[in-house]
Amino acid sequence: MNHIEQQSTLSVSLNKNLNRLKEQLHISTDLKIRLLTIYDDIERDAAIIYIDGITNTQNIQENILSPLLQIHKIESIETLICRNLSIIDVSSVTSFDEILTGLSKGKTLVLIDGFKEGILADSSDWQKKSVTEPDTQRAIKGPLIGFNEDLKVNINMIRNMSQTHKLSVENIQVGKETKTDVAILYMEGYVDEKVLEEARQKIKEIDVTYLMESRVIEDALEGKKTLFPLAFTCERPSVVVSALFEGRVAIIINGTPYSIIVPTLFLHYFQQPDEYYTKSGRYANRLVRFLSWFLSIMLLGLYVTMVRFHHNWVPHQFVDSFFKKSDTVFPILVEIFFVALLFQLLVEASLRIPKSTVIIVSLIGAIVVGQTAVTAKLIHPITLIIVGVNFLASIAIAAGGLYGTAMTTRTVFLFLGYFFGLTGLIVGTVIMIVYMASLKSLGVPYLAPFIPFRPKEMKDALFRGDLKKLINSKHTYPHKNK
Incomplete structure (x- = not known):
């Protein structure tokens, strides 16, 4: 039992921890280790570990290395984090799995000899594509921005358009190796709770080694194989915000330049963004x-x-x-x-x-x-x-x-x-x-509001309804027992 624990958690020996990390990362050439000495009651060896190319080295130098070199007393790792490190996203860590995941996501690890805890600080510096116009879901009039491959940028655009405290974001990691970030977005007070719970459960049950394509998420949400798509893909933040206020749930995957919206009705494929921004063509x-x-x-x-x-x-x-x-x-x-x-x-x-x-x-x-x-x-x-x-x-x-x-x-x-x-x-x-x-x-039901027939939801079915009434009315969805 002790042997298993030593293999999965940090040791008090800095050298043992560094050797274990090198083995786990296969002595990768972009793995950088900066050794230093921290003056406590005694001199302690320490190391800053990061993966070059996905981290901001200036951030590491100014907010991690410089503060560590100025330390004169270490009471505990938690005290060091609170008093010395000037990075927002920082936490103590003991698990090697958590450390390896953090390093792969651009975080920096600090190890100090004599402590069984390390410090994991966010210093990521990913290359990002600029926000551009959607390629396939273009509109004659309306917002001209679309999603890109960065999850945080996509959520930023949705928050900018919605600007309400009712927008909730749940982060889930999918994949045994890659642990890809997946965000579930919904609007408190508007969301269909049954849809939210089922979507959350289906995503958490996904068991894959890695997640490189959102189709895996779509398959999980659709359940059985069907001829018709049961998950709507969208490139436009404006469409996602409208869907959230309609009580639907949006899923965004890091690395994918579009979102998935559920529940999806057959009717949704005939509603295009430009018709909500122009007067002509309403009918x-x-x-x-x-x-x-x-x-x-x-x-x-x-x-x-x-x-x-x-x-x-x-x-x-x-x-x-x-x-x-x-x-x-x-x-x-x-x-x-x-x-x-x-x-x-x-x-x-x-x-x-x-x-x-x-x-x-x-x-x-x-x-x-x-x-x-x-x-x-x-x-x-x-x-x-x-x-x-x-x-x-x-x-x-x-x-x-x-x-x-x-x-x-x-x-x-x-x-x-x-x-x-x-x-x-x-x-x-x-x-x-x-x-x-x-x-x-x-x-x-896929054919709602036609089957089952729901006259109150027909206001935006065969033709675009009055915008003021659509905005002020709350959408509801019928549910069928499995």
């Missing part, structure tokens, strides 16, 4: 997004249904040129998949190449390849138009995480339309609605 914008969702999942299925089973949907003078006398090489399904693959390759290429060449690649792909394929009669011109409209509709509802769902769902409806026609599309739609109605985001 039309959201309906256009609902139409975009319909087109993104149903258009291809309706097209193949019309080609195979329902020529009467098209004026008879166009039936021959469009369908009966089509002389393209590939069948309709191959045409659609070819064009869809072309657009997807353009998306992938635009993400992997320098921004200066995106326009050139787009022109080559869309005009040269697409137009050449039509001229060579590989695909029908109508197919190119239909798939293009479907792609644009998918992009219109991409914010927040619904794009992947649209890609999968449209493929399902494509095959239903091809093999079963209009009957297949109708049956597929009913099954999809029933499936969506069965989903819950931390206990909250």
Whole structure:
């Protein structure tokens, strides 16, 4: 038992502690140890340990090294902290695990021979990206700042926008090795307590070696694997603040430039920030997004249904040129998949190449390849138009995480339309609605306030409601028993 304790806690011997630290950190070249002598009743050897590159050495010199060299009497480690060190975030420590975690986070360790306690002081100096405009959730009017990868900066922006004492921040560390900082934000008096408790519990139960991607948190919050996203991702602090006042919970992960908001309803993916800052589009914008969702999942299925089973949907003078006398090489399904693959390759290429060449690649792909394929009669011109409209509709509802769902769902409806026609599309739609109605985001029905129908929450559903009433009204969420 004593052997285990010696291995996990500090010893009174400075040399033993230093040797143990060197072993644990594998004699890393950026591990710096500054030896010094402190004059007490006797001369005591001491050491300042930090990792170079992630600490502020000037801060260490002025607020740790200089005060230690001026000490004449050490009564205890706690007394030394209170009287001599001029750093805000400082504490005594005995556990090697806590020491190793602190050093990895940019803290400085002070060890003094003859004491079984060390001093851990925050001297971190991380490189930070400046605050910039969100890349995917841009708005015509409104705040132009978005999150970056630094947790403290992100919380700072949220506090700046909310400026209320009711904003609560809970810090949790996730990961056995990295111990990544995760912050749970909510608004006292507004938050849905059931959602908060379940979110807190799910995050604490995450058991991973390290956390480098927020998708791990999203999976934990969603629970079972689902076709539809049950956690909304957001790049804008203004949207997070609004969500907090609506009683929702925000989760921010250090190293991730966006937040996760729960509970997430299907309706939330059609509410965009700019419509709350502009007068125009109060009634039309959201309906256009609902139409975009319909087109993104149903258009291809309706097209193949019309080609195979329902020529009467098209004026008879166009039936021959469009369908009966089509002389393209590939069948309709191959045409659609070819064009869809072309657009997807353009998306992938635009993400992997320098921004200066995106326009050139787009022109080559869309005009040269697409137009050449039509001229060579590989695909029908109508197919190119239909798939293009479907792609644009998918992009219109991409914010927040619904794009992947649209890609999968449209493929399902494509095959239903091809093999079963209009009957297949109708049956597929009913099954999809029933499936969506069965989903819950931390206990909250996914299709609320439509299913279950809650007329009081319809004030910001199909169109943007009156802003004053929205601000002054409190949102509530229905809960389903598991």
